[in-house]
Amino acid sequence: MKEEIGFPYILLPDDMFHHAAGGYGGEGTLCGSIGSCAAIINLVAYDDKKTHSKLVADLIHWYSQENFPSKRYDDLAANKDQIQKIPNSPLCHASVSTWMMAAGASYTEKQRKDRCAKVAGDTAYRTVEMLNEHLVGKYAFIGAKRSEETESCLSCHGSDAMYNEKGLNDCLTCHDDHTK
Ligand code: HEC
Ligand code: HEC
Numbered sequence: 001m002k003e004e005i006g007f008p009y010i011l012l013p014d015d016m017f018h019h020a021a022g023g024y025g026g027e028g029t030l031c032g033s034i035g036s037c038a039a040i041i042n043l044v045a046y047d048d049k050k051t052h053s054k055l056v057a058d059l060i061h062w063y064s065q066e067n068f069p070s071k072r073y074d075d076l077a078a079n080k081d082q083i084q085k086i087p088n089s090p091l092c093h094a095s096v097s098t099w100m101m102a103a104g105a106s107y108t109e110k111q112r113k114d115r116c117a118k119v120a121g122d123t124a125y126r127t128v129e130m131l132n133e134h135l136v137g138k139y140a141f142i143g144a145k146r147s148e149e150t151e152s153c154l155s156c157h158g159s160d161a162m163y164n165e166k167g168l169n170d171c172l173t174c175h176d177d178h179t180k
Contacts, residue, residue, distance in 0.1 A: 008043075023092025031092045033123035034063055044131050055130055057168075058142045060090045062126055064169070068099070069118030072125065079114040089173055095119070144168060149177065 001009040017039070019025060020032025038056045045052045067084040074080040083103045087095035096107075096116060105112045133139035146154070150171050157165035 023096075028093035028096075029091065031063065031087075031090055031095055031119070031123075033120040034060060034090055036120075037123050037127040041127060041131065045134055051134070054141055054143070055134065055139075057144075059123070059127060059130065061142060061145060063123060064088055064090050066122065066126075068095070068122060069115050070122050073118050073121050077114045077118065079111045082111065082115055082118075088170055090169065094173065146170070147172075152179075153177075 002012070017032065017036035020035045023029045023032060024035065037059060041055045041059065042052045045055055064087055067086050069082055069084065071081065083099070085099045085102050087098060089095060096112070099115055100106065100112060103111060103115070105115075130139055146168060147170055150168070153171045153175075154161075154165070154168075156162055
């Protein structure tokens, strides 16, 4: 975008999202690839219909259900054909820990670094696909798509009822079902 469009993208420093590594400051919160791509989506697609927010929500749902990492970057990577895991969560902690346990990897190993680099690449790739489709008016919003269990929790805790909960991630990845 710096080359094709120039301003304002020419002003973005290459290391602007360095702090997002390891789920922001190494704290394992939101996966940094989601946060960085969300900032770019806001820059490109901001409007008064909250298009940017809807695209970000779709990216988060896509990420949570994607079988990472893809093999798209295997030609470039030292570790090829890696074990794939669906994170079921947009959190760095859940995403990378589930993968490391399945791969028998620990955090400082090269195979873990390759996996996260590929996830960042996959997320950036999906973001570009979404933005390109959006800009030619062909992006079909997916919107809220939640598991039956989460829908059931939200029937009481969500915006049509008590609304004492914020967030649309899969409740059962963190809570037990107290109605059973
Ligand atoms: C039939 C309505 C209903 C459904 C369905 C429901 N809850 Fe609740 N939940 C409640 C009520 C009522 C409370 C108590 C609120 C209070 O004390 O003010 C509660 C309390 C909680 C609490 C607080 C701690 C506790 O266990 O009491 C959590 C966490 C919670 N629910 C999570 C969930 C999750 C996760 C689901 C889906 C698997 C779910 N709830 C489904 C009505 C519901
Ligand atoms: C990433 C983990 C995570 C997810 C996903 C999650 N929660 Fe929570 N939730 C927590 C934590 C941590 C707390 C803080 C209190 C605790 O430890 O239970 C909390 C608190 C709550 C509380 C208040 C409980 C209390 O005792 O005060 C409710 C109600 C609740 N969550 C419902 C839900 C529902 C419904 C969903 C799904 C839409 C959901 N949560 C998804 C981690 C999560």
